[in-house]
Amino acid sequence: MSLRPVSALLNEHFFIPSYQRGYRWTALEVKDLLDDIAEFRLSSHNNPRDSFYCLQPVVVKKKHHEWELVDGQQRLTTLYLILRYLKEMAAPNEFGCYSLRFESRPHSEQFLQDISPELAQDNIDFHHIVEAWETINSWFSAKSAEDKTGFLATLLGSGNSGSKNVRVIWYQLHDDADATTVFSRLNHGKIALSNGELVKALLLQSANFVSGGRSALHQQQRLAQEWDEIEKRLQQSDFWYFISNQQVESNRIEFILSIIAAETDSPVPRTHPSYLFLTFASMMKHAPEDPRHIEKLWARIRQRFMMLNEWFENHETYHLVGYLISMGETIRSVITLHNASQNKPHFILLLKERILHQVHPAINLKQVNSEEFPQLLAADISALDYPDKRLRALLLLFNIAILLCDKQSLRFQFSRYKNDRWDIEHISAVSSQIPGDVPGQKAWTKNIRDHLRPDDNVMEPDDKLRRAKNRLHQLAAGLLAHEPFDADKFSSLFNRVQKTLNKKRPQALDNSIGNLTLLDSTTNRSYKNAIFPIKRLRIIEADKNGTFIPVATKNVFLKYYSRSVDNMTFWTIDDHHHYQNAIGNTLANFFQGGTQ
Incomplete structure (x- = not known):
């Protein structure tokens, strides 16, 4: 390895082997090289006499009278084009230039010697060569004759007698080295600087x-x-x-x-x-x-x-900004809102206005301060049905609003929310969610058998329901005791469980927001299609084990919003309506200023 000035390369002959791609530098890279050399020339006046501008390595291997160019094709081709341009403005015999031969692309070699812009579209190599040539012409056209002469002197300076120059790191491979292997290692094993x-x-x-x-x-x-x-x-x-x-x-x-x-x-x-x-x-x-x-x-x-x-x-901006970013807003757009605000309260107002547009685009900010706003909000919420795209945004906002309106010090875990996959989960399973494969059917049946054990049903105050639960336990145990698993009997059991344990909620409400909540997909898969009391137990278990359960989801399965919690067997129509009303009331309070 050594340092060689560009002037020491002018009599050399290089060939680009077939394993390399063609010339691919764009106008940007070409202009950067020109700018860097020009900047070095101007700044080097006060530098030590041996200062130089260094290009990245040129890796070569001697092959007869030529150098096989293993790495550095883009740089040497660009320097070749720059030297060609400068040669046209200098004395004809003032300096020569190295040659470039392409092993598998002879037309590129000819094209470099006679660049014709009208042929730029003939192939991709020609396109990039023409682009580089036009960039060089344009860059030098804006320079004075003195600048051009000074640039050439710097580019080809010998480094002797105090002249500044441009050098390459010259890396010559051993005669026994396999050039193709080295090329592969250089170009596929690089870890580029970020x-x-x-x-x-x-x-x-x-x-x-x-x-x-x-x-x-x-x-x-x-x-x-x-x-x-x-x-x-x-x-x-x-x-x-x-x-x-x-x-x-x-x-x-x-x-x-x-x-x-x-x-x-x-x-x-x-x-x-x-x-x-x-x-x-x-x-x-x-x-x-x-x-x-x-x-x-x-x-x-x-x-x-x-x-x-x-x-x-800040507790408030953390949740408002974090929510908007989670919904796809860019940090630039939030900064724009901040720059447009007069003070912090105004910034909070602008954030809420943007959030309102996210979840309730039909309601404008002027309506927020009206007495009819809660009714408008409730009507918009009740009209949503699964799988409306706004449901996820609304359910996430409900969690955020709880933490802000109830003056809680807890912070929503955006990191957990973004790193886990999240589902919109039905609180009470719907008939369309019947498991489709035998393992899923067996798992569902085992949950019913274990949950509806006769000993656990003794405390059921409703004698008719207690007997129904015991019968479902027997059917589930009998189904699991026989192989092969009977899919038809499973379907009958599934429908019977849904009819018995979901009977107090009209089917029309299955996909409305009063039966929906947010949950991470891992927890959801562990009990998908389960009846309400099984889901409730799994939620409590997951929460004890450190799984992130959003506050609204936890509240739902604890029947926090329900006025009557004497029965944990059903998610009833009353539970449904109380939960939906809680969403509407919390969001109305949130938008009308009830935050920290």
């Missing part, structure tokens, strides 16, 4: 800290420490899933960086994989001559983080 890591390196460059000495070192160390502290905070699941719905393992600070980038008029397309890094590089490169520019930029990053942290720490 945008966050690149921005951090950009900010921590020593040139950004102009005071020099121990003070500059202290500034660097302080910025690095604060960066790490922000990343550490973002790594905490409760904070991360408050502001984000994405499962990101590392470099979560990119979330904050993306907020700053979005507030910037960036020349880089957001779809570009290096959008964040290139945007910050552009911000720093084109910033006014201000020695405190980095300090101010870092202050913006910290300020955005501290604002999100403040929302997280």
Whole structure:
């Protein structure tokens, strides 16, 4: 391995083997290279005499009179195009240029020597070569003759006598090395630096800290420490899933960086994989001559983080902002609301207005303060039926509103809500939920047999119902005692259980909101299609074992909203209506200002 100036490559001959793809650099990468060399040229006046701009490695293997180019095709092809352009403006014999031969794409070699834009659509290689050539022409067209001459002098400087130059890391493989294996290892085994890591390196460059000495070192160390502290905070699941719905393992600070980038008029397309890094590089490169520019930029990053942290720490904004993010709102849209607000109460009002639009789009903010608002809300809620898309948003909001309106110190666990799969669960099973496979049927029958044991039915005050329960226990035990399992008899048992134990609730209410709640799918699958008392016991068991059960779901199965709880066997029509009324009353209180 060695460092070689570009000028030392001009007499070499390279060939690109067939295992490599064609030229793929876009205008953005080409312009970045030109900008970097130009910036190095201007900044190197005050640098040590041996300073140079270094390109990434060029990996080669000697093959007769040529070099097999194992890695570095994109860089050398782009340099070739730049040298071609500069040769046209220089004396014809002032310098030569290395050659590029394509083992499996001879047309590309010819095209590089005679670039014809009208052929750009003939193949993908031509397209990218033309794009690069036009970018180079456009970039140099805006430069003076002195700039062009100075650029060429820097690009081809020998490094002797104090001249600045551009160099490549020249890595020559041993004669016995297998070039294809090396290529595969280089291109498939790379762990690319993330945008966050690149921005951090950009900010921590020593040139950004102009005071020099121990003070500059202290500034660097302080910025690095604060960066790490922000990343550490973002790594905490409760904070991360408050502001984000994405499962990101590392470099979560990119979330904050993306907020700053979005507030910037960036020349880089957001779809570009290096959008964040290139945007910050552009911000720093084109910033006014201000020695405190980095300090101010870092202050913006910290300020955005501290604002999100403040929302997280506040009980009310935590739930309102967290709810909107869970429903798909972007953090940018929430920041826009914050910027439009006059003070914190106004910000809370704007958040509630956005939430109202999410769950009740037919009701506007002007109606919230009217006496008819609770009736409008109740009518809208009662009209919802499973599987209306608004049900999930409404049931989640009900949980949030309980924690805010009842002045509870508990916080909704957005991290658990987002990492678990959640179902809209029927409180009392409906007839359409009959298990479809034999294992599911057996599990359901075993639940009935165990739950309706005669000893447990002794305390049943209704003698007729006690006998019915005992009979269902016998049928379930008899069905399980025989193999093969009889699917027809199971269907008869299922319908009989539904008729006996769900008889006090009209079938028309099965899919209305008074029979629905939120539950994680793991808990739901453990008792799906079970009767109400079995579900209730499973909920209590799951809660004891540390499973996250939303407060409204827990309340439902404890019949918290019911006026009469003398019978835990049924989810009755009265239970249904009391629960639905509780949803309406809680949300009316929430929207009309009854929060912390």
